[in-house]
Amino acid sequence: MEPRVRRPLVVTILMVLTAVGGVLGSLVGLGLVAGLIDPATVGAQGPDGAAIPASVAGVGVLAYALLGWSFAYGAWMHRRWGWTAGLVLWVVSGLSDALAALLGYLPPANAVVQVLIAVALIIYWFRPSVKAAFGRS
Numbered sequence: 001m002e003p004r005v006r007r008p009l010v011v012t013i014l015m016v017l018t019a020v021g022g023v024l025g026s027l028v029g030l031g032l033v034a035g036l037i038d039p040a041t042v043g044a045q046g047p048d049g050a051a052i053p054a055s056v057a058g059v060g061v062l063a064y065a066l067l068g069w070s071f072a073y074g075a076w077m078h079r080r081w082g083w084t085a086g087l088v089l090w091v092v093s094g095l096s097d098a099l100a101a102l103l104g105y106l107p108p109a110n111a112v113v114q115v116l117i118a119v120a121l122i123i124y125w126f127r128p129s130v131k132a133a134f135g136r137s
Helices: 009-033 054-076 080-102 108-125 128-133
Strands: none
Touching (some): 009 080, 009 128, 054 080, 080 108, 108 128
């Protein structure tokens, strides 16, 4: 068994934030699916003010939370697939923010900042120290 490479601090911070987001996302997603949360209260409404159906919003939030949980677990356990889960998470985040802005669900200025953050994380993800932490070369 080869020794584990030390996890970079930024990866640890992202792992913790994503795990917390996964918990909160799971609660919100379940609340939406169960009809306990109005989609409009969590910003799930279109540019015309019409709310997205709670079940649709809930399933989307739960799927994103599951992806976050997958990354957090993979990063915690230094799994090779954890690196891929992180990459998918950052790509999905950037693309969903861009799409939300194009459809009018997110103000363009917010989307630009969020997409730039996702791009920065994707670039960071390919650093040798990050890849090594996940057993990738």
